[in-house]
Amino acid sequence: MKITGRTKLIIIIFVFISLFSTVYFYISENSKYIEMSYKTFLNHVEEGLIEEIKLSNKSKFIGKFKNGNEFIIDNPRKEGFKEYLLLHDVKVIEEEISVLSQGIGILGSILGIGFLAYVVSKNGSKQIEKEMAYMLEMNTENNLSEIVTFDDVAGNEEAKESLRELVDFIKNPGKYTKYGARLPRGILLYGPPGTGKTLLAKAVAGEAKVPFYAVSGSDFIQVYAGLGASRIRELFKKAKEHGKSVIFIDEIDALGKKRKGTSSHGGSEEGDRTLNALLTEMSGFKENEGIIVMAATNRLDTLDEALLRPGRFDRQIEVGLPDVNARFAILKLHSRNKPLSKDVDLQKVALETIYFSGAKLENLMNESAMIAAKRRDKYITKEHINKAYYNILVGEEKKDRSSISLADKKITAFHEAGHALVAKKVSTTNRVTKVSIIPSTKGMGGFSLNLPPDRMYRTKKDIITNIKIALGGRAAEELIFGKENITTGAASDLQKATEMTISMIGSYGMDDEMGLVNYDVVLNSNLNMDVSLMERTKEILDNLYEETKRVLEENIYYLEKIANELLEKESLEEEEIEKILAS
Numbered sequence: 184m185k186i187t188g189r190t191k192l193i194i195i196i197f198v199f200i201s202l203f204s205t206v207y208f209y210i211s212e213n214s215k216y217i218e219m220s221y222k223t224f225l226n227h228v229e230e231g232l233i234e235e236i237k238l239s240n241k242s243k244f245i246g247k248f249k250n251g252n253e254f255i256i257d258n259p260r261k262e263g264f265k266e267y268l269l270l271h272d273v274k275v276i277e278e279e280i281s282v283l284s285q286g287i288g289i290l291g292s293i294l295g296i297g298f299l300a301y302v303v304s305k306n307g308s309k310q311i312e313k314e315m316a317y318m319l320e321m322n323t324e325n326n327l328s329e330i331v332t333f334d335d336v337a338g339n340e341e342a343k344e345s346l347r348e349l350v351d352f353i354k355n356p357g358k359y360t361k362y363g364a365r366l367p368r369g370i371l372l373y374g375p376p377g378t379g380k381t382l383l384a385k386a387v388a389g390e391a392k393v394p395f396y397a398v399s400g401s402d403f404i405q406v407y408a409g410l411g412a413s414r415i416r417e418l419f420k421k422a423k424e425h426g427k428s429v430i431f432i433d434e435i436d437a438l439g440k441k442r443k444g445t446s447s448h449g450g451s452e453e454g455d456r457t458l459n460a461l462l463t464e465m466s467g468f469k470e471n472e473g474i475i476v477m478a479a480t481n482r483l484d485t486l487d488e489a490l491l492r493p494g495r496f497d498r499q500i501e502v503g504l505p506d507v508n509a510r511f512a513i514l515k516l517h518s519r520n521k522p523l524s525k526d527v528d529l530q531k532v533a534l535e536t537i538y539f540s541g542a543k544l545e546n547l548m549n550e551s552a553m554i555a556a557k558r559r560d561k562y563i564t565k566e567h568i569n570k571a572y573y574n575i576l577v578g579e580e581k582k583d584r585s586s587i588s589l590a591d592k593k594i595t596a597f598h599e600a601g602h603a604l605v606a607k608k609v610s611t612t613n614r615v616t617k618v619s620i621i622p623s624t625k626g627m628g629g630f631s632l633n634l635p636p637d638r639m640y641r642t643k644k645d646i647i648t649n650i651k652i653a654l655g656g657r658a659a660e661e662l663i664f665g666k667e668n669i670t671t672g673a674a675s676d677l678q679k680a681t682e683m684t685i686s687m688i689g690s691y692g693m694d695d696e697m698g699l700v701n702y703d704v705v706l707n708s709n710l711n712m713d714v715s716l717m718e719r720t721k722e723i724l725d726n727l728y729e730e731t732k733r734v735l736e737e738n739i740y741y742l743e744k745i746a747n748e749l750l751e752k753e754s755l756e757e758e759e760i761e762k763i764l765a766s
């Protein structure tokens with residue numbers, strides 16, 4: 184149970200009051216009396232010194248000497264005690280007041296605790312009420328006045344394309360179910376922060392003209408036990424009552440962290456419970472209901488696999504950082520309502536904002552507007568934008584990639600151009616669908632996407648081709664910048680190349696020298712392993728690296744052309760690459 188600061192204070196006060204009342208009555212009763220042992224008391228009774236006794240059922244009771252002094256003794260709780268006193272001429276008063284005074288202490292405690300319980304429960308239900316109210320509020324995001332459409336999202340063309348299909352699913356589920364097509368249930372958007380994932384989800388709802396219900400995974404971490412799960416159920420209930428809708432769960436990684444080892448580790452228990460409720464609800468609605476669950480995360484790799492299984496978030500869409508064209512589009516979009524001076528060249532701003540996310544570009548334009556407003560200038564000028572740009576970069580940690588140096592950019596461009604060119608030159612069936620120097624979410628640096636032809640078996644030649652493609656990045660670096668200036672950027676390429684080489688000769692029996700021996704078996708059977716596998720791997724890799732370098736040398740014109748165009752445009756599509764190669 185969550186206890187607020189105010190409640191804590193009230194608890195302390197009441198514990199104090201009830202303790203105090205008990206202690207007070209105890210002390211005030213006892214301090215003014217003469218303490219006396221029972222035996223002495225009996226002597227005094229025999230001697231006729233005692234005037235009266237106030238009998239009670241307390242552990243101690245009090246009496247009065249004939250001289251007026253009062254005393255206190257232990258209650259012997261003996262049958263016939265009263266008669267004994269009466270026989271010795273002692274006045275006996277059955278004390279009601281004493282019971283009462285003792286009772287007050289207890290009563291105080293009871294009242295205190297009772298009141299306290301009341302306050303806590305009242306407060307608790309207030310908290311629950313608040314959270315329930317929050318849940319209801321989620322609807323209000325679906326305000327008609329702020330309907331988002333795909334026009335409000337610039338760039339992200341691939342993501343928008345696959346989401347357009349989804350909009351059609353929501354609008355006409357019948358069209359698809361008629362053919363027995365299964366509607367997607369969960370769509371996961373992943374990518375760096377601020378790239379427009381939330382915006383895209385809202386746009387899906389806006390385009391399909393259905394309500395948008397949004398929650399964030401992090402909201403569920405600190406709630407009353409069980410409330411997270413009931414909130415999820417409530418959310419789905421509401422969506423179902425409405426019919427078609429988009430449910431959006433931001434930061435889903437907060438709920439569905441990969442569990443390490445046993446199930447109780449990793450992620451909170453409450454997170455687990457909430458996640459289970461979510462999965463249950465997701466499998467609970469019918470496919471043609473037109474309810475789509477969308478979720479977003481910055482970290483696909485930390486997600487619990489249970490979330491990615493078929494029937495759950497089985498559609499994953501990458502939402503990456505914008506390239507220069509997308510940045511230009513985003514900048515244009517966010518200066519729609521702003522008075523820009525004629526000296527502002529947004530194309531140039533786009534060129535200078537490599538590694539900026541959409542949110543950061545929006546921030547840049549907003550900051551520029553603020554500066555202009557503060558100075559009461561008529562227009563937002565180049566100078567304002569420069570100042571804002573500087574403010575944003577300074578306000579960020581140095582490691583942020585937006586301040587990456589031109590030298591790094593150049594290295595990345597040649598490295599990626601190397602991969603792409605080798606892919607195209609060593610095999611005619613390879614396609615390179617995209618090269619980019621914008622980091623993908625999966626790795627640092629840029630990336631080069633090559634599609635090997637789809638076949639069930641891989642030949643030795645295929646494997647050698649892939650090894651050469653992997654080595655192409657490092658080979659280009661060496662060729663252009665010299666042996667001394669090769670970088671750490673090739674680490675994962677080398678890992679891949681080594682793995683492929685070892686399996687080629689050690690598992691697939693594709694090397695004459697190593698023969699058909701499977702070295703996994705040799706390793707497992709404790710036979711003495713010689714170093715020949717290692718030596719042969721090195722020999723093959725070295726040879727393939729030399730061959731790769733030769734390919735690049737022969738095509739250095741294209742290497743430079745691709746790299747330079749990458750530096751300018753940051754990413755190249757398949758047609759653009761083909762065009763360069765045809766020149």
Ligand SMILES: Nc1ncnc2c1ncn2[C@@H]1O[C@H](COP(=O)(O)OP(=O)(O)OP(=O)(O)O)[C@@H](O)[C@H]1O
Nearest residue numbers: 335336337376377378379380381382513541542545
């Ligand atoms: N592609 C884009 N086009 C236009 N505006 C964008 C784009 N990407 C981001 N923005 C701007 O950045 C803001 C924040 O984007 P959004 O919240 O959708 O990012 P996100 O990917 O969900 O981020 P996070 O991972 O931090 O939740 C948007 O409201 C919008 O103003």
Ligand SMILES: [Zn+2]
Nearest residue numbers: 598656673676
């Ligand atoms: Zn590489």
